[in-house]
Amino acid sequence: xxxxxxxxxxxxxxxxxxxxxxxxxxxxxxxxxxxxxxxxxxxxxxxxxxxxxxxxxxxxxxxxxxxxxxxxxxxxxxxxxxxxxxxxxxxxxxxxxxxxxxxxxxxxxxxxxxxxxxxxxxxxxxxxxxxxxxxxxxxxxxxxxxxxxxxxxxxxxxxxxxxxxxxxxxxxxxxxxxxxxxxxxxxxxxxxxxxxxxxxxxxxxxxxxxxxxxxxxxxxxxxxxxxxxxxxxxxxxxxxxxxxxxxxxxxxxxxxxxxxxxxxxxxxxxxxxxxxxxxxxxxxxxxxxxxxxxxxxxxxxxxxxxxxxxxxxxxxxxxxxxxxxxxxxxxxxxxxxxxxxxxxxxxxxxxxxxxxxxxxxxxxxxxxxxxxxxxxxxxxxxxxxxxxxxxxxxxxxxxxxxxxxxxxxxxxxxxxxxxxxxxxxxxxxxxxxxxxxxxxxxxxxxxxxxxxxxxxxxxxxxxxxxxxxxxxxxxxxxxxxxxxx
Amino acid sequence: xxxxxxxxxxxxxxxxxxxxxxxxxxxxxxxxxxxxxxxxxxxxxxxxxxxxxxxxxxxxxxxxxxxxxxxxxxxxxxxxxxxxxxxxxxxxxxxx
Numbered sequence: 001x002x003x004x005x006x007x008x009x010x011x012x013x014x015x016x017x018x019x020x021x022x023x024x025x026x027x028x029x030x031x032x033x034x035x036x037x038x039x040x041x042x043x044x045x046x047x048x049x050x051x052x053x054x055x056x057x058x059x060x061x062x063x064x065x066x067x068x069x070x071x072x073x074x075x076x077x078x079x080x081x082x083x084x085x086x087x088x089x090x091x092x093x094x095x096x097x098x099x100x101x102x103x104x105x106x107x108x109x110x111x112x113x114x115x116x117x118x119x120x121x122x123x124x125x126x127x128x129x130x131x132x133x134x135x136x137x138x139x140x141x142x143x144x145x146x147x148x149x150x151x152x153x154x155x156x157x158x159x160x161x162x163x164x165x166x167x168x169x170x171x172x173x174x175x176x177x178x179x180x181x182x183x184x185x186x187x188x189x190x191x192x193x194x195x196x197x198x199x200x201x202x203x204x205x206x207x208x209x210x211x212x213x214x215x216x217x218x219x220x221x222x223x224x225x226x227x228x229x230x231x232x233x234x235x236x237x238x239x240x241x242x243x244x245x246x247x248x249x250x251x252x253x254x255x256x257x258x259x260x261x262x263x264x265x266x267x268x269x270x271x272x273x274x275x276x277x278x279x280x281x282x283x284x285x286x287x288x289x290x291x292x293x294x295x296x297x298x299x300x301x302x303x304x305x306x307x308x309x310x311x312x313x314x315x316x317x318x319x320x321x322x323x324x325x326x327x328x329x330x331x332x333x334x335x336x337x338x339x340x341x342x343x344x345x346x347x348x349x350x351x352x353x354x355x356x357x358x359x360x361x362x363x364x365x366x367x368x369x370x371x372x373x374x375x376x377x378x379x380x381x382x383x384x385x386x387x388x389x390x391x392x393x394x395x396x397x398x399x400x401x402x403x404x405x406x407x408x409x410x411x412x413x414x415x416x417x418x419x420x421x422x423x424x425x426x427x428x429x430x431x432x433x434x435x436x437x438x439x440x441x442x443x444x445x446x447x448x449x450x451x452x453x454x455x456x457x458x459x460x461x462x463x464x465x466x467x468x469x470x471x472x473x474x475x476x477x478x479x480x481x482x483x484x485x
Numbered sequence: 486x487x488x489x490x491x492x493x494x495x496x497x498x499x500x501x502x503x504x505x506x507x508x509x510x511x512x513x514x515x516x517x518x519x520x521x522x523x524x525x526x527x528x529x530x531x532x533x534x535x536x537x538x539x540x541x542x543x544x545x546x547x548x549x550x551x552x553x554x555x556x557x558x559x560x561x562x563x564x565x566x567x568x569x570x571x572x573x574x575x576x577x578x579x580x581x
Contacts, residue, residue: 102561196542209540238547239540307524318501325502327576329565339577340502348504356503360513361520363501364489377527379537384530386538418516419523435541459542 003028004168008222012070015062022073026055029075029119032166036485039147041139042161044080045088046120054117071114071229077161077170080121081128081204082213084108091204092126092136095324095331095350105202107171107213107230114229119167122157126352128178128206130154131424134415135354143185144483145449149408152182158216159186164485169217169226173203175210176309177428180440183216184403184452187442189223190216194460195435196241199234205320207313210432219479220441220470224248227462243460251467254474257291260396266302267401267427276402279444279451286475299388304381305430306422311365311378318362324350382433389434393458398468402427403440403452427454437462441469442478488521489514
């Protein structure tokens with residue numbers, strides 16, 4: 001049995017009882033990577049030499065005060081858009097193929113303070129633009145449950161590595177569903193925190209008003225504990241919120257008596273597969289059995305989420321990605337006589353198709369004569385979508401629905417048609433637009449592929465989200481099933 | 486009717502500092518046209534008087550003390566620069 005079938009607390013206890021060592025934990029990661037990485041292809045860069053050295057050094061400190069933190073000596077995988085000092089960070093793009101960051105993201109500083117060990121950098125759609133990880137310019141990651149299917153995206157490497165047992169936990173980022181959708185496709189737990197809960201300093205920006213870093217884990221308890229470690233206000237990110245960080249693990253009681261659940265009819269409508277709908281109805285029965293109540297509600301502007309999201313996120317991306325100009329860092333073209341050609345050719349050669357398409361859309365939506373019709377209009381609709389959530393949360397504690405309309409699709413199935421690919425995120429996008437937290441937990445299988453239940457909470461109420469998710473998880477056994485690789 | 490022309494696509498590519506081939510212009514024109522057509526469903530909604538949301542949290546003007554701090558060491562800054570000489574980043578001539 002893999003060591004990583006234990007929870008974080010169990011691993012911590014085993015470490016302190018000297019039944020396992022930190023080199024065992026790190027060794028387990030690299031052993032598993034050696035066994036399955038050729039098939040899964042979750043990692044872009046490994047940190048093996050440093051990680052093994054760090055493991056030896058930390059092992060000598062087991063039993064001291066320094067080793068009391070839960071994450072002490074724990075192996076973790078990091079999505080490759082989170083900058084790591086001295087460890088190549090590509091954001092899935094050729095334009096950053098040889099980028100060696102000179103600073104650490106705030107979440108990395110926090111993980112280092114907790115003495116966690118970085119195993120490697122995880123594959124993703126280029127600049128987090130995609131829902132299948134097929135837009136990575138390095139490799140296609142496979143879904144550990146069926147290697148012919150996508151792991152989801154954009155944090156496909158982060159979800160696949162956890163599902164395949166290569167790492168027990170990972171960090172991803174979520175702009176329109178990029179943690180929750182791959183978590184659902186790979187049968188793991190993934191949370192997008194409230195906007196502002198986790199510092200974005202050192203997260204290579206895609207859409208700054210939507211991006212959040214969050215944890216992917218094998219169970220709800222580990223997820224809550226990892227979020228505690230990475231949350232908090234940060235002077236380096238002016239959009240990080242000065243709101244106290246709850247002890248999320250206190251919410252892991254299993255008690256949800258009296259919990260009021262809203263189920264939006266728009267989340268179970270047309271386009272949602274029958275098996276997916278059934279798995280949500282079954283989950284609601286489980287939650288009812290635990291003393292919760294649910295009612296159908298409406299989030300009337302849900303259908304406009306996708307268009308709103310693509311206008312706003314592409315506009316923000318077109319501005320954020322202007323920094324990749326071939327001057328200060330990253331790839332530079334060989335073919336340029338003038339400065340403008342240097343910019344244009346560097347970007348044409350360095351960016352992939354989807355990134356170019358979104359830069360073009362965003363530049364168009366922000367350009368003179370179109371700004372009001374597209375960008376401002378989308379910002380106004382965002383207000384309406386946000387209000388939908390506020391109205392429902394006046395009467396209910398959480399909103400529940402599926403994470404995705406279907407289980408994982410085949411590699412290559414949707415890549416030719418951008419709009420079909422975008423439709424994957426239809427149930428996750430409104431959560432980012434409203435800035436509220438959402439988690440995906442395993443809730444069943446369809447044709448052997450995992451399905452995810454999405455639980456959405458109020459701003460900064462991750463505690464209730466975790467409380468609900470934990471109670472559901474403890475009453476079911478979907479999270480205990482592992483792919484046979 | 487097409488919502489975006491090839492000429493507009495070339496103009497947008499110039500604004501975005503992206504070199505595009507003729508084939509790319511053709512492809513992006515068709516793809517952007519269908520995405521923009523899809524986005525125009527937002528016009529079904531009357532948003533008169535609705536305040537735009539650029540940011541979901543109720544906070545503004547996050548300020549800090551104006552204190553001087555050391556900058557990054559030059560060798561660190563130059564470490565990732567594709568071309569540099571004498572401690573400076575080199576680019577093609579800007580003035581003819």
